[in-house]
Amino acid sequence: MAFGGFATPWWFLLLLGVAALAVGYLLAMRRRRRDALRFANLELLDRVAPPTPGWRRHTPSALLGVALVLLTVGLAGPTTEDRVPRNRATVMLAIDVSLSMQATDIEPSRLEAAQDAAAEFVEGMTPGVNVGLVSFAGSATVLVPPTVNRDTVVQAIQGLRLAEATATGEAITASLAAIESFGAIVSGAEGPPPARIVLMTDGKRTVGKLELDAAEEAAEADVPISTISFGTDSGRVEIQGQEIDVPVDDVMMEQIAEVSGGEFYKAASAEELHRVYDTLGEQIGYELQQVDASKPWFVLGTVVAVLAGTTSLLITRRGI
Numbered sequence: 520m521a522f523g524g525f526a527t528p529w530w531f532l533l534l535l536g537v538a539a540l541a542v543g544y545l546l547a548m549r550r551r552r553r554d555a556l557r558f559a560n561l562e563l564l565d566r567v568a569p570p571t572p573g574w575r576r577h578t579p580s581a582l583l584g585v586a587l588v589l590l591t592v593g594l595a596g597p598t599t600e601d602r603v604p605r606n607r608a609t610v611m612l613a614i615d616v617s618l619s620m621q622a623t624d625i626e627p628s629r630l631e632a633a634q635d636a637a638a639e640f641v642e643g644m645t646p647g648v649n650v651g652l653v654s655f656a657g658s659a660t661v662l663v664p665p666t667v668n669r670d671t672v673v674q675a676i677q678g679l680r681l682a683e684a685t686a687t688g689e690a691i692t693a694s695l696a697a698i699e700s701f702g703a704i705v706s707g708a709e710g711p712p713p714a715r716i717v718l719m720t721d722g723k724r725t726v727g728k729l730e731l732d733a734a735e736e737a738a739e740a741d742v743p744i745s746t747i748s749f750g751t752d753s754g755r756v757e758i759q760g761q762e763i764d765v766p767v768d769d770v771m772m773e774q775i776a777e778v779s780g781g782e783f784y785k786a787a788s789a790e791e792l793h794r795v796y797d798t799l800g801e802q803i804g805y806e807l808q809q810v811d812a813s814k815p816w817f818v819l820g821t822v823v824a825v826l827a828g829t830t831s832l833l834i835t836r837r838g839i
Contacts, residue, residue, distance in 0.1 A: 524809060526596030533591045537584060544580055576834055582827035589820030592813075599812040602805045604645040607712040609665045609701055610803055611694035612637060613653040614676070615720035615749075617685040619765035622721070622754035625789055629721055629750055630681065632789040637719070638673045640796035645804035649705075649712070651697050655690035656682035657726055665701040687720055688728030691775075694718075695733075695740055714742045715803055718775065721750035723768045730771055734778040743781035745802075746772040747795055751787050 525531075614637060620630040641650050649665035652675050662675040694716045702711030716737060724730055737744050752766040769785055776783040784799075786792035 524598050526598055528595050530591060530594040537587045541584055579827045579831035582823055586820050586824035586827055589816050593816035593820060597812045598809040600807050601810045603808045604647055605804060605806050606647040608648045609698055609712050609714040610648055611651045611653055611697055611716045613690040613694050613716060613718045616654045616679050616681050617656045618681055618683055618758055619722045619756055621681055622756045622765050624751045624754040633719060634676050634679060636792040636796050638676050640800055641669055641672045643800050648804055653690055653694050654679055655686050657684035658686055659689040659693035661693055661697045664697050684726045685722055685724050686727035687724040688730045688733040691733035691737060692728060695737055698742060716742060716744045717799060718744050719747040719749055721767050722765055730775050731778055734775045737779040744775055744779040745781045745799055746776045746783050748772040748785045749792060
């Protein structure tokens with residue numbers, strides 16, 4: 520029954536009444552004992568009256584006091600922080616399909632490992648999140664606009680094909696445009712749903728818009744970018760008969776995340792990539808909210824009140 524606050528703490532004023540009842544009970548018991556001693560023959564009483572555990576007759580009153588305290592806490596509306604699925608959000612998944620993604624430093628290849636992890640990410644996303652897909656190489660293409668149809672996005676991920684060059688900045692711009700268009704359609708009284716870009720790439724931009732310029736645009740639009748630097752520094756690919764080194768660009772990915780207000784992740788294996796996507800799924804698909812936690816207090820208070828009544832009947836019946 521952990522709690523983080525109270526919705527209506529003014530109900531705790533009832534505890535003043537509970538305290539007054541406790542004080543009144545103690546004063547009544549003290550007066551009753553004083554009156555009994557005043558008129559009783561103590562020597563005769565000691566010989567004929569068996570010793571009795573006097574504390575038992577106070578048990579019902581003590582239990583009733585505990586029950587009142589528990590019920591008062593319940594009325595005060597205790598709350599606890601809980602992980603709740605988001606009922607509205609937009610995520611654009613931008614995946615690099617440049618030729619460097621055919622490197623096999625990540626088995627079976629960077630692209631195939633990325634497809635597998637991204638598909639699992641999409642399938643595990645909570646129902647209230649709309650997911651879209653952008654692929655980018657020499658240019659960026661919105662393959663799937665934001666949607667709750669997971670199968671459509673997964674099929675598009677599985678159909679990704681390699682192409683030349685890397686236009687990272689264009690991928691961010693295309694993702695922002697898709698988010699803006701979708702937000703204009705579904706925007707209601709609460710405004711457009713919160714959005715995020717998940718950018719996964721393995722190398723440096725070679726063409727198109729500067730990444731940091733696009734990241735600044737994302738920051739202005741209040742769309743953080745979670746960047747995933749995927750691959751190792753030992754990656755190599757063969758292009759037109761030549762072996763070319765294709766190391767990852769951690770520095771730029773970290774800067775993009777920092778400028779946009781997002782988070783940077785590094786994944787040097789398929790297992791690490793799955794863990795990154797699992798983390799993002801938790802962050803994006805759920806939010807922490809203060810939820811009602813009064814039920815356990817009401818249940819326990821009621822149980823203790825019933826126990827107080829039962830104990831009182833048993834004590835009265837046995838004459839204790």
